[in-house]
Amino acid sequence: MSALFSRDRAAKEQGRLPDGLPPAERLPKHVAIVMDGNGRWAKKRHLPRSAGHRAGVEALRDIIRASDDWGIGHLSIYAFSTENWGRPQDEVSALMQLLLQYFSSEIDELDEKGVRIRILGDVDGLPAPQREAVQNAMARTRDNRGLHLNIALNYGGRAELLNAARSLMRQAAEGALRPEELTADRFAAELYTAGQPDVDLFIRTSGEIRTSNFLPWQTAYAEMVFNETLWPDYTREAYRQDLWTYARRDRRFGKVK
Numbered sequence: 700m701s702a703l704f705s706r707d708r709a710a711k712e713q714g715r716l717p718d719g720l721p722p723a724e725r726l727p728k729h730v731a732i733v734m735d736g737n738g739r740w741a742k743k744r745h746l747p748r749s750a751g752h753r754a755g756v757e758a759l760r761d762i763i764r765a766s767d768d769w770g771i772g773h774l775s776i777y778a779f780s781t782e783n784w785g786r787p788q789d790e791v792s793a794l795m796q797l798l799l800q801y802f803s804s805e806i807d808e809l810d811e812k813g814v815r816i817r818i819l820g821d822v823d824g825l826p827a828p829q830r831e832a833v834q835n836a837m838a839r840t841r842d843n844r845g846l847h848l849n850i851a852l853n854y855g856g857r858a859e860l861l862n863a864a865r866s867l868m869r870q871a872a873e874g875a876l877r878p879e880e881l882t883a884d885r886f887a888a889e890l891y892t893a894g895q896p897d898v899d900l901f902i903r904t905s906g907e908i909r910t911s912n913f914l915p916w917q918t919a920y921a922e923m924v925f926n927e928t929l930w931p932d933y934t935r936e937a938y939r940q941d942l943w944t945y946a947r948r949d950r951r952f953g954k955v956k
């Protein structure tokens with residue numbers, strides 16, 4: 700580890716985390732978060748699951764602000780998976796309602812900060828009001844220059860890969876692509892994250908150690924951090940600690956250092 704890290708080395712020896720943030724070159728360019736544990740958070744308080752989701756939105760607001768303050772380039776958050784349609788009808792409705800509220804209450808601040816919103820997932824499969832809200836948010840923030848905020852909604856990783864494969868097969872059938880011309884970059888350009896860097900840091904809260912179909916291609920070499928905290932309790936300070944955990948990792952990409 701470099702001399703830049705004398706601050707970190709001293710902290711490590713004392714068994715504590717350094718103050719502040721890791722140096723900029725040690726920060727991830729792309730963070731992906733599985734915001735999990737809203738239901739358990741509510742249950743612990745004898746509240747309905749929807750109250751957990753509402754509290755989760757508060758936590759999300761802080762983490763987006765922190766990402767913007769700290770110059771994280773890309774933040775991908777898992778908000779609703781294709782599998783989540785299988786939850787009880789009242790929970791799905793509450794989540795869809797919350798989504799509408801989210802866009803109407805947050806869009807001004809996000810736009811002011813220069814955040815660029817992209818939806819990862821099947822937007823056409825959302826109910827009309829939600830579809831309109833997310834399409835408006837994407838259109839309104841398209842030319843912004845700040846944080847790239849990817850909101851995974853009606854998202855499934857395998858579906859994303861299948862869509863990419865279908866599109867490439869179509870191009871091949873039209874004679875526009877030969878098998879030997881298919882590269883990783885060309886494949887990645889068919890994904891919802893086209894043009895964005897791979898995920899460097901994958902965070903999941905709530906103690907579950909699985910990816911649940913989130914960004915399988917983009918996280919192939921991501922550093923994984925699993926956190927016991929339930930999502931509504933996840934704070935800017937917890938995020939800062941996870942950024943240090945990442946900064947202290949030795950990424951080798953299969954090579955020898």
Ligand code: IPE
Nearest residue numbers: 734735736737738739740778
């Ligand atoms: C994550 O929290 C939020 C969504 C999936 C929308 P959960 O609702 O999965 O919370 P737990 O896992 O039941 O605690």
Ligand code: IPE
Nearest residue numbers: 733734735777778779780911
């Ligand atoms: C993943 O969490 C999806 C989101 C956070 C939106 P889940 O709670 O749905 O995943 P599983 O069921 O634990 O795999």
Ligand code: MG
Nearest residue numbers: 735736737738
């Ligand atoms: Mg869950």
